[in-house]
Structures are given as C-alpha cells and as structure tokens.
Amino acid sequence: MTRTDTLADLLDAAGLAGRGGAAFSTATKVRAAHAHGADLIVNACDGEIGAAKDGWVVEHHLPELVHGATLLAAGRRRGILFAAHRNSRTAGILRAAGLDVLEAPSRYVSSEESALVSLAHGRLARPMTKRVPVATGGRDSRGARIRPTLVLNAETVWRVAQIAERGPDWFRALGTPAEPGPRLVAVSGFVAAPQVLETQAGVPVRALLEAAGGLPPGSPAVLVGGLGGAFLSPDEAGRLHWSRESLGTVGAAVGPGVLVVLDPWTCPAEAVSQMLTYAAGESAGQCGPCMFGLPAVAREWDELVLRPSRAAEERVRRRLELLPDRGACRFPDGVARFTGSALRVFGSHLAVHAAGACGYTSRRSDPRVVVG
C-alpha cells in the first residue's frame, strides 16, 4: 500500500496525464485503482485514425513498458493484459515476448477503455456505461459485476516507467507547465516521411509536419486527432502550437497524438463524407443517439455537399448538438467535434463544389490513407 501510494504521488509530482486522448490525471486513476485492487490493461491498440504511437512504444521500448506495467500493478504478477488489435504487428510482438495479450477486433470503439474491460470479461468489445469509473469496478447495464480495472494507454505506461527512473523534475523539464513531459505524435497521410515523433507540448505544429517532410502545397487541411478530432486549415497548421491552449482556439486538442495530412487532389468535402460513412458503420449499435444519429449526420452532410444552403447547414449543426454526452463512450462527441470542424474549415468550399467548380480532381481518397 505504501509503495503504491508513493507511485501515485510521484506521478502527481510529474503531472502525468493520460496519453490516450482524454488527458486525465494518471495519478488520480492509479490511486483509485490501487484502492480497489484493480487489474491492469495496457492499451496498445492505436484505435484512432492515423494512430501509431502505441505500437511504436511496444516495438521500441517494450522492456520499459513491461517495467511500467509491473510498477503500476504493484508487484502483482497476474492481472496484467496488453491490448492490441487482432492479428496486428503489435499483438505479434507482445505475444512473442510472452505477455498476456488481449486481442481486440479492429473496430473504432473496440479499444475504448470500457470496451477493453468488457472484452477482458469474456464479452464483446463494446463500450459500457460507466456509472462509476472502471478503475473502481461497478456493474454493467445488466447489473453484472465488473472487476475494477485500470486501463492506461501504452505511452502513458512507458512514461510511468521513465518517471520512476528519472524523476518528476526530468519530466517537467519538457513540455509546458500545463502539459508537461515528452510525448509522441504520429504524422501520416500525404507526407514524404510518415513517422512517430518524440516531441513535447508547445512546439509549432509546423515543426511536427516538417519533421515528416512538410505540408505539401495544395493540401486542404491537416486532421488532428482523427475521427474524434478536428481539421486545421493550412494557415492554422502554420501558426498553431501543439498544446491544449493553442489548438483549443480552433476546437482541436492534442488528443491521442495524431496528425493526418490530406492529399492535394481529393475533395475534402468528399473525404469527410467517406469518413462519416465509416463513422456511422463503426457505431457499436448500443446507444440510440449514436446508432441513429451518426448515419443521420452522414446523410445530412451528403445532402449539404450536394445542395449547400443555409438550411442544409443548419440541419447538420442541429444534428451535431444532439450527439455529445449521449453515449456510453465519447465516440458521438468526437464525431460532432470532427464534423463541426469540417463545416468550419471546408464551409467555403461547399458552395464552390456544388457550383461544379470543385477543382479537386479526385472524389475518392485512398481509403487506406483516410481510414486506418
């Protein structure tokens, strides 16, 4: 008990926040988990569109990752699972290392915190309603008991090992006071050198893009944070910084550390249409506002692209207002943010597009680039 409290205090001193997207205090989660004797799931699924950093951690820093997991599990040998997408390279590496692998299907919501907990209980990898935090246990929607489970992103667990070894001062020397520490960002899409970068909060977004070969001329936007994130116009990508404060001015966030550069040929309105169609198909089909709301957003976006008008845009906006905080997970909230940013960044293109002067030569982006 003393030892586990010491670890949480250390993480508090470092100011570590989860690297999976929600940026919640890791110390707070760890304290709750230790108080409830929670199991541990290290999430290396990289479930977001364009995400790659957690697989990178597994590939390049596995001993430290395992050490971090051991520290978090407070000496327990059992009850540590490493989650990765089924048949993925990451799953193969984990299994070859003799670790217990929780293989999640390659679906968007399957690697959400409570979906992994559900899977670990022998059920489907679908999000559960969190009446209480999963680190403290509770019950699912049918009343079945849930084992307390601490779910942490793989990068987060790696950072725990680093902080334990090098101390909170080392950690806080990097990043910003609000978002301290080193952090990973995956840059992909239409760039010369897609890669996972070791960086920190506060750096210019442009520097991250330049490290991957730079923003190509004519690219209509950069997507930050995938389907749960937001688009940046080229101008915004050129002047904003990689921080909550700077990205927040346009509704974006550091999130799970993902940048995807759109190609210069594909019409962004059509790319968004494809991504919303994909999103609608990725609903787990459990929560009404999501299973009906996401297809409705996709349909109304398409109507807006075909026949843009103030009324059509208003229909999309009203639809987006009905998504947040109405699901077991934050997927619908993310799609609302994503679509809202598409309206903001590509709104002026819609009229041009509908008038037949789109200018982009392709209406279909390579789905392997856009989606996973």
Add this chain to the structure above:
Amino acid sequence: MSSSADLPAPVVLRVDRVACTAHGVCASLLPGHVRLDEWGYPVVVEPRVGDAEARTAIRLCPARALYLARR
C-alpha cells in the same frame, strides 16, 4: 485535479444509454428536464432534478436506465 475538488458535486440525473430503449417514460414524468429526440431517446435538458421526482422516474423507467450521479 480541479480547484473545486473539495466541494460536493451536485447530483444530476443520468441516462444509461446502453440500457435505454426509448420508452419515453422519463420525458412524461419529468417535463422541463427531459425531452425526446426524433427517435424517442431522451435529451436531458436540465439534469438537476428534485429528489422525489428523480426517484419516481428511476423506479418507473421500464429499461432501468435512469440513475443519479455526482457530476
């Protein structure tokens, strides 16, 4: 984390979205707090519900989808 961590959070009505199957009883019992979307699923417009009212709605929800939470 937040500076208000020491203050008790207000109790609010929440919907278990996995359990909810759009019976609509909550909107009938709690007008002004809950309305329904076009498919009949609740939109909680005012989550701070009086204790007695909330307990009645929780008891009568056919899907057992309503609960109170500190938020």
